[in-house]
Amino acid sequence: MLDPRKLHLLRELAQRGTIAAVAEAANFTPSAVSQQLSALEREAGLPLLERTGRTVSLTPAAHVLVTHAHAVLEELERATAALAALSDGPGGPLRIGAFPSATRVLLPRALAELAAGHPALEPMVSEIDPADVSAALRAGELDVALVHEYDFVPPVVDLGICAEPLFEEPMYLTDRPSIRDARDDPWIMSKPGTLCHTMAIRACQAAGFEPHVRHHVDDFDTVLAFAAAGQGVALVPGLAAQAPPPGVRLTPLPLSRRTLVAYRKGYGRHPAILAAVAAFRSAVTR
Structure with missing residues (x-):
């Protein structure tokens, strides 16, 4: 019988690309991961990995097995959830991931609601892109997370993750009537590799130019402070634009950011995920 723990490692290899990344x-x-995958090959009765020097790639049989691994691991998550539903109520650690503006604006309200309604839960928040x-x-480092997606940037969840919409907010441009009007300005953007940076670059490209990026800043409060100091223009979402510094004009754009709640499929x-999602939705409504 195929071992679900080994299937998990194979799925991670398909997602991460290297045994070293899976091991981390x-x-x-890395040797332990290699041993587990070799054992999975014996269980499957077919080669799953093609080794070329120090690199590995998945065989056609491995790709078939990864597809079934998604279903197997999802069903195990569903069984875990069903057993937890038989308890008196959600309790224990609840590891929540969120991006900074949601952490600042939404999570304090959501955490207060969780504490009042489910005192046995122990929410543990980590900021994460x-x-x-x-x-x-x-x-398994997180149980539930708030994620966002922008126009010009595809969704960031994969086949093992479920994401349900939470809310949508407009995007704003500082101190210019349109992105095209900011073609000659210095720009303030998030660090390369983040969704915010990708969105801003692509929005400028859609307006017909490559932006000159002067500052890389992830925190939107700092971005607005830099804009107030004349250090450049920036795109900011509605959550970050509620109280701009004096002198910063914000122009709404026909662009949006959508926030979703993400968790493992199944x-x-x-009960803990249901409680968290309900608290997130209540925080948005309030």
Whole structure:
């Protein structure tokens, strides 16, 4: 019989690309991961990995097995959630990931509601870029997360992750009537590799120019402070634009950012996840 733990490692290899990356995520040594995958090959009765020097790639049989691994691991998550539903109520650690503006604006309200309604829960919050959330959820480092997606940027969740919409907010441009009018300005953007940076670059490209990026800043409060100091223009979402510094004009754009709640597939009916999603929605409404 195929071992689900080994299937998890194979799925991670399909997602992460290298045994070293899988080992780091699973807190194993690379040799231990290789041994587990070799054992899975014996269980499957077919070669799963093609080794070329120090690199590995998945065989056609491995790709077939990864497809079934998604279903197997999802069903195990569903079983875990069903067992948890038989308890008196959600309790224990609840590891929540969120991007900074949601952490600042939404999570204090949501955490207060969780504390009042489910005192046995122990929420534990970590700030994380949405691009890293899927891997953290699959690895069990997070139970639930708030992620966002922008126009010009595709969704960041993968086949093992479920994401349900939470709310949508407009995007604003500082101190210019349109992105095209800011073609000659210096720009303030998030660090390369983040969704915010990708969105801003692509928005400028859609307006017909490559932006001159002067500052790389992730915190939107700091971005607005830099804009107030005349250090450049920036795109900011509605959550970050509620109280701009004096002198900063914000122009609404026909662009939006959508926030979603993400969790492992099959895990959505877990009482702790249901409680968290309800608290997030209440915080948005309030």
